[in-house]
Structure formats: structure tokens, C-alpha cells
Amino acid sequence: MGLTRGAAVAVVRVAPLGDPVEVLVRGYNLSLRKAEAKAVEVERIS
Secondary structure (H helix, E strand, O other): OOOOOOOOEEEEEEOOOOOOEEEEEOOEEEEEOHHHHHOOOOOOOO
16 A cells, blocks of 8 residues: 555544544555554654
């Protein structure tokens, strides 16, 4: 799905109850469930 080591990820929106989370990765919008999003490790760069 494009979520690989080194890929830049931006949070587009979070649903009111936190599920799902929509992110932008490699030019594509990707919706992740809360449980899936918890498994993604990120490093803030800005």
C-alpha cells in the first residue's frame, strides 16, 4: 500500500471517533483503521 520504510506520511483527517484515519502516502489517500494505524511507526520531521 505504499507504507514502507522511509515513505513520507501526512495525516489528512481523523474521523470523529478516531476510526478511520486517512493519510497521504506516495500521492495516494489511504484509510487505516485505528488498530492498523497503531502498528505504523513514524518519526516527525517538521
